[in-house]
Amino acid sequence: MNYTYLSVIGSLIGTIAIVLISLYLYVLYRKRYMGIWAIGWLILVIRHAIMDTGYLPWKQSFLGLTFYLLLTFIYVLLIVWSTYSFINKPLNKFWLYGAAGSFVISTALNLLPLPLTYKLLLPIYVCCIAGIWIGLTFLRNQELPIFSRLITGYAYLLISLINFSAPFIIPGSWVLPWGYALGGILRLTVAIGTLMLYFEKTRNALSAKELQYRHLAENAIDVIYYYRLLPPATLEYVSPSALAVTGYTPTEYYANNRLIFTIIHPEDKTLLGDFIANLPHTLSTPLTLRLLCKDKNTLWVEHKCLPIYDKTGHLIAVEGIIRDVSQRKKLEQMASTFDRMNMVGSMAATVAHEIRNPMTTVRGYLQFLERKEKYQTEKENFRLMIEEIDRANTIIREYLALSREKFVSLEPCSLNHIIETLFPLIQADATSSKVSASLTLENIPDLPLDKNEIRQLLLNLVRNGIEAMPTGGKLTIRTFLDENKAVLSVSDQGSGIPPDMLEQLGTPFFTTKENGTGLGLPICYQIAHRHNASIKIDTSVQGTTFFVYFNHPLQSMPPEL
Ligand code: ADP
Ligand code: MG
Numbered sequence: 210m211n212y213t214y215l216s217v218i219g220s221l222i223g224t225i226a227i228v229l230i231s232l233y234l235y236v237l238y239r240k241r242y243m244g245i246w247a248i249g250w251l252i253l254v255i256r257h258a259i260m261d262t263g264y265l266p267w268k269q270s271f272l273g274l275t276f277y278l279l280l281t282f283i284y285v286l287l288i289v290w291s292t293y294s295f296i297n298k299p300l301n302k303f304w305l306y307g308a309a310g311s312f313v314i315s316t317a318l319n320l321l322p323l324p325l326t327y328k329l330l331l332p333i334y335v336c337c338i339a340g341i342w343i344g345l346t347f348l349r350n351q352e353l354p355i356f357s358r359l360i361t362g363y364a365y366l367l368i369s370l371i372n373f374s375a376p377f378i379i380p381g382s383w384v385l386p387w388g389y390a391l392g393g394i395l396r397l398t399v400a401i402g403t404l405m406l407y408f409e410k411t412r413n414a415l416s417a418k419e420l421q422y423r424h425l426a427e428n429a430i431d432v433i434y435y436y437r438l439l440p441p442a443t444l445e446y447v448s449p450s451a452l453a454v455t456g457y458t459p460t461e462y463y464a465n466n467r468l469i470f471t472i473i474h475p476e477d478k479t480l481l482g483d484f485i486a487n488l489p490h491t492l493s494t495p496l497t498l499r500l501l502c503k504d505k506n507t508l509w510v511e512h513k514c515l516p517i518y519d520k521t522g523h524l525i526a527v528e529g530i531i532r533d534v535s536q537r538k539k540l541e542q543m544a545s546t547f548d549r550m551n552m553v554g555s556m557a558a559t560v561a562h563e564i565r566n567p568m569t570t571v572r573g574y575l576q577f578l579e580r581k582e583k584y585q586t587e588k589e590n591f592r593l594m595i596e597e598i599d600r601a602n603t604i605i606r607e608y609l610a611l612s613r614e615k616f617v618s619l620e621p622c623s624l625n626h627i628i629e630t631l632f633p634l635i636q637a638d639a640t641s642s643k644v645s646a647s648l649t650l651e652n653i654p655d656l657p658l659d660k661n662e663i664r665q666l667l668l669n670l671v672r673n674g675i676e677a678m679p680t681g682g683k684l685t686i687r688t689f690l691d692e693n694k695a696v697l698s699v700s701d702q703g704s705g706i707p708p709d710m711l712e713q714l715g716t717p718f719f720t721t722k723e724n725g726t727g728l729g730l731p732i733c734y735q736i737a738h739r740h741n742a743s744i745k746i747d748t749s750v751q752g753t754t755f756f757v758y759f760n761h762p763l764q765s766m767p768p769e770l
Contacts, residue, residue, distance in 0.1 A: 217257065217262050219389060219393035220257060223392065232247045243291070246291040260277055281336060282308045289339050289342070290304075311332065333373075337370075341366060345366070347406075353410060360405065368399070431533075447462045454510070481498065484512075497512070509535045510531050510532060514530075540718075625652075627660055627664060645682075651687070653688050659740070674699050674701035698756045700755075703752055742760060
């Protein structure tokens with residue numbers, strides 16, 4: 210056994226190391242370029258093992274040398290291809306044609322009676338050029354991690370430079386074993402560099418991905434969390450949106466692992482217990498429960514949770530998304546309230562109807578008695594009683610009109626008349642709220658209106674006006690003409706509407722009142738829209754006026770009375 214032989218073995222070991230590492234990485238990550246890389250280097254190992262070691266007498270036979278050339282060019286092509294794949298580029302066809310051309314030329318030279326050195330010159334230099342190109346590709350690629358890129362790049366360059374000198378080394382000289390030995394060490398370096406390069410690249414890609422997901426989680430409106438159950442139970446992640454939703458910062462959640470459970474509404478705690486106990490059957494439907502926020506408000510949330518099991522099937526963690534559904538819940542509650550109100554409304558309508566009948570009888574008797582001789586002195590009182598009954602009747606009639614189904618039918622009618630008939634109801638409402646109401650109705654032409662809808666519009670505006678005023682305030686309802694448009698206005702002496710709130714007026718469910726529905730104005734806007742009318746608001750600290758401009762082209766004015 211001589212030194213040359215030993216050095217070839219050393220070089221073989223270096224190459225085998227590269228093959229093993231590439232295979233290992235391929236099995237681990239299933240990246241195609243790692244597979245190609247491994248095959249390329251494996252071909253070199255085969256060449257080393259059966260030819261460079263001298264087992265196969267290839268140097269003397271034409272076929273042996275052709276096989277040697279074939280292995281070498283395939284090896285070059287494969288490692289160049291895998292390098293292109295590694296940097297996410299397709300193989301440059303130049304390499305394919307170059308390798309094929311070089312193989313044809315080398316085979317032709319093989320036929321000539323030339324010394325072996327000349328026959329090997331082309332394959333060796335193609336290997337060198339490929340090695341230098343790979344080395345430079347690594348060194349110049351700024352996207353690759355610097356340390357491993359330098360190690361691998363320079364190792365490739367050095368291997369190639371040594372190979373450049375190979376044809377000129379006289380067989381049997383002392384330089385030869387050193388060349389092989391150095392080649393072996395450099396190949397080991399390439400193997401280690403590749404491993405580092407790959408791990409660093411994967412780690413960078415992973416952290417970039419992690420950052421991407423983190424950004425998604427951190428900018429989500431919903432709360433995203435990860436809770437490890439075993440052992441010890443720890444909240445590992447909660448997204449910053451937890452602050453906006455619940456009022457507690459992620460730091461507060463991390464400091465107190467139980468906080469996420471303590472904020473669950475006491476009545477809903479069992480819901481969560483059942484949910485966890487019956488996993489994974491409960492997964493299909495999100496859990497809806499209440500949370501108690503830091504500001505003591507109750508929040509409805511929808512909780513979608515995903516259990517994480519270990520390999521033995523034990524539940525080890527839960528991750529999930531918590532969504533604030535308070536607005537939706539409010540809508541649902543409102544819908545059911547309206548449903549109830551609707552029912553109560555229709556019942557009240559029946560009751561009101563029943564009240565009207567006995568009142569008609571009472572009114573009839575009062576009229577009958579009023580005419581009797583013995584009550585002539587009480588005539589004034591009878592008149593008062595009949596008037597009051599009439600007023601009560603008007604109120605009931607208007608109430609009934611409101612509770613009836615609405616069909617929008619625009620018919621020409623007098624806005625003033627509608628207001629006048631509704632006025633007793635308005636006055637009753639105002640009096641019970643300890644404010645007064647007055648009318649200033651100017652002469653305006655008939656307009657195409659739906660009586661019921663206009664009644665509702667007026668009542669909504671009047672109600673808001675009354676609610677906006679302190680005791681003793683005065684509500685004024687006016688009708689007038691402005692630039693040939695009929696206008697209805699409702700003014701109050703409340704404290705006005707702040708500018709930031711003005712923008713939100715008319716948005717369904719926007720209310721500043723404890724028991725408000727926030728539906729009054731949206732309905733007014735709808736009604737106005739159906740009547741081709743527009744609503745304008747004039748507000749100051751002295752009070753607010755709502756103007757309803759009817760945009761109908763005015764027909765002939767009725768004669769002045
Ligand atoms: P609600 O009366 O149920 O609150 P509305 O849609 O009728 O719902 O009114 C929405 C909000 O607009 C009220 O909560 C109130 O803050 C404001 N608003 C309406 N009309 C007036 C008014 N005349 N003066 C002051 N604020 C008003
Ligand atoms: Mg209202």
